Amino acid sequence: MKIVMLGAPGAGKGTQAKLIAESYGIPHVSTGDIFRANVKGGTALGMEAKAYMDKGELVPDELTVRILLDRVSQEDCRNGYVLDGFPRTIPQAEVLDSELSKMGEAIDHAIDVEVPDENIVKRMGGRRACLKCGATYHIVHIPPKQEGICDNCGEKLVQRDDDKEETVKNRLKVYHEATQPLIDFYSGKGVLKTVDGTLPQEEVFAAIKAILG
Numbered sequence: 001m002k003i004v005m006l007g008a009p010g011a012g013k014g015t016q017a018k019l020i021a022e023s024y025g026i027p028h029v030s031t032g033d034i035f036r037a038n039v040k041g042g043t044a045l046g047m048e049a050k051a052y053m054d055k056g057e058l059v060p061d062e063l064t065v066r067i068l069l070d071r072v073s074q075e076d077c078r079n080g081y082v083l084d085g086f087p088r089t090i091p092q093a094e095v096l097d098s099e100l101s102k103m104g105e106a107i108d109h110a111i112d113v114e115v116p117d118e119n120i121v122k123r124m125g126g127r128r129a130c131l132k133c134g135a136t137y138h139i140v141h142i143p144p145k146q147e148g149i150c151d152n153c154g155e156k157l158v159q160r161d162d163d164k165e166e167t168v169k170n171r172l173k174v175y176h177e178a179t180q181p182l183i184d185f186y187s188g189k190g191v192l193k194t195v196d197g198t199l200p201q202e203e204v205f206a207a208i209k210a211i212l213g
């Protein structure tokens with residue numbers, strides 16, 4: 001099963017993608033996580049990506065598509081995957097579509113996690129992340145057991161540079177311009193489903209499970 005998660009940054013699609021991955025036994029593929037791992041590792045790819053990420057801008061399609069196609073061609077993706085944060089532009093979706101169709105395959109479900117912009121700004125201000133294991137929290141909605149400390153690995157939690165308010169506003173602008181058109185793209189392919197991302201996390205996941213079966 002191949003799934004694409006759509007929705008504004010901070011809509012909770014990463015959290016839902018992780019739940020889907022666990023529940024259906026398929027890898028969670030996040031281009032944002034791949035970029036962050038490269039930033040942390042100080043690779044050339046990471047250095048190139050960081051300049052865009054820190055401003056809330058998109059990493060160029062050519063680079064992003066290359067790392068994504070490389071990831072989904074790995075053995076563990078053979079039975080499917082859940083894409084989180086990719087595609088972010090129509091050209092990215094078109095490349096993915098044409099690469100899949102070469103193999104007689106296609107995206108089975110595109111799930112749009114809908115949340116109004118004003119909720120997003122509030123949510124992202126409270127977001128905290130563990131840069132060691134990638135876990136994400138929210139100071140109100142998903143607090144760690146011990147304040148400021150990751151439940152999984154005990155690392156200190158931080159606010160990611162790209163979760164700061166000015167960056168969030170820019171990311172929303174970029175989302176509306178570049179990414180929202182993907183809703184029509186996948187709707188045209190008959191695979192789009194929408195869930196209400198303002199509901200509690202478990203209810204959003206229950207709605208997704210009802211869609212995926």
Ligand code: AMP
Binds near residue numbers: 057
């Ligand atoms: P995310 O964790 O998905 O919100 O991604 C964090 C940042 O990584 C984004 O703000 C972009 O700068 C970059 N990024 C992640 N995925 C993509 C993509 N598909 N296309 C372009 N840039 C991306």
